Amino acid sequence: MKKYLFTPGPAPVPPEVLLEMAQPLIHHRTPEFSVVLDSARERMKPLYGTRQEVILLTASGTGAMEAAVTNLLQPGEEAIFVNGGKFGERWGKLIEAHGGVAREIKVEWGRAVRVEQVAEALRAYPRARALFVQASETSSCALHPIEPLGALTRERDVMLVVDGITSVGVIEQKMDAWGIDALVTGSQKALMLPPGLAMIALSERALERMKKNRAPRYYFDLRRELKAQCEEHITAYTPAVGLVFGLRKSLELILAEGLPQVFARHELMARATRAAGVALGLGLIAPDNPAPGVTGLLAPEGLDTGKVVRAMRDRLGVSVQGGQDQMKGRLIRIGHMGHMGPLDVLVVIGALEIALKQLGHRFASGAGVAAAQAVIESWN
Numbered sequence: 001m002k003k004y005l006f007t008p009g010p011a012p013v014p015p016e017v018l019l020e021m022a023q024p025l026i027h028h029r030t031p032e033f034s035v036v037l038d039s040a041r042e043r044m045k046p047l048y049g050t051r052q053e054v055i056l057l058t059a060s061g062t063g064a065m066e067a068a069v070t071n072l073l074q075p076g077e078e079a080i081f082v083n084g085g086k087f088g089e090r091w092g093k094l095i096e097a098h099g100g101v102a103r104e105i106k107v108e109w110g111r112a113v114r115v116e117q118v119a120e121a122l123r124a125y126p127r128a129r130a131l132f133v134q135a136s137e138t139s140s141c142a143l144h145p146i147e148p149l150g151a152l153t154r155e156r157d158v159m160l161v162v163d164g165i166t167s168v169g170v171i172e173q174k175m176d177a178w179g180i181d182a183l184v185t186g187s188q189k190a191l192m193l194p195p196g197l198a199m200i201a202l203s204e205r206a207l208e209r210m211k212k213n214r215a216p217r218y219y220f221d222l223r224r225e226l227k228a229q230c231e232e233h234i235t236a237y238t239p240a241v242g243l244v245f246g247l248r249k250s251l252e253l254i255l256a257e258g259l260p261q262v263f264a265r266h267e268l269m270a271r272a273t274r275a276a277g278v279a280l281g282l283g284l285i286a287p288d289n290p291a292p293g294v295t296g297l298l299a300p301e302g303l304d305t306g307k308v309v310r311a312m313r314d315r316l317g318v319s320v321q322g323g324q325d326q327m328k329g330r331l332i333r334i335g336h337m338g339h340m341g342p343l344d345v346l347v348v349i350g351a352l353e354i355a356l357k358q359l360g361h362r363f364a365s366g367a368g369v370a371a372a373q374a375v376i377e378s379w380n
């Protein structure tokens, strides 16, 4: 049976990219590979909204998060992190794992951090050297406001470090204009690739901080990686060669579609998915600030979403994801990132309806699909 991937990472990979990655392997210290590496890195810049160098790392997205911590923070230094879900919490764990002092801003799941909360934390912890935050918190399906946070941190000696793992390629990111000091992402979300590559770019002042930083680091030492990639046009260690070829191809597809069109398509898919959820009598976990790459639908009391997710996957071949931690059993997360179009929403909503019906949830059959379709109809 055909399988459908609607998880908020990994996300589907287009056939053009699969084909690109199926080529015979070449060696990574060759002029041929350097050309591919350079153009893949160059094509990342518009997605980041930066003129800075984007560095590729062979790791999952968390590797780039770790690189941001070890290159910008030294043991004993304080850092503030926004914890609005699983990935925000990960910033805190990374800071502590590397000897930093983590100061938490706790945000209810589904909410955006308030700018005033951050301003308060910056006043309360004047020695903080960095602020770590997600642009899109994939576990709570919520967006945090990055631009106004940049306005706060750029006036101080505080690095703004942003996890853009489900926002780069989904919504506009203006790293330079907003004053983001480090922006990280990973290959398996909106970049339409399998897992295995992570990316990071640093602002001018972050580069200065990185050079002076004496924290121990080796594989993720960005001083070495920057020199290798920018000056020698190779990577410091053996890269995931096939994924770099795939990245160059997927970025070619994204840029050919046009970034404004890519962002509008994500917004449309997200709106259609939310409309469908509401029409089915499900709640929205992030009604005020929903992420455009993943939608979180809340189940009614008594309905275990783990069962919904399993029914969709096992009987219909449609993969979505449940909730993590406190949202386990209560949330259905539908990814609509990367290689997807508006009509894919009808597929996932159709499957959701069938599973919900079989599990005894009551609603008019087709109500979700009709609501999604109405949103798509109104799009021009």
Ligand SMILES: *Cc1c(COP(=O)(O)O)cnc(C)c1O
Pocket: 009, 060, 061, 062, 063, 087, 134, 136, 137, 138, 163, 164, 165, 166, 186, 189, 195
């Ligand atoms: C997926 C994701 C990560 C983790 O990435 P891995 O590739 O699993 O290491 C981190 N942050 C966000 C926001 C994510 O969506």
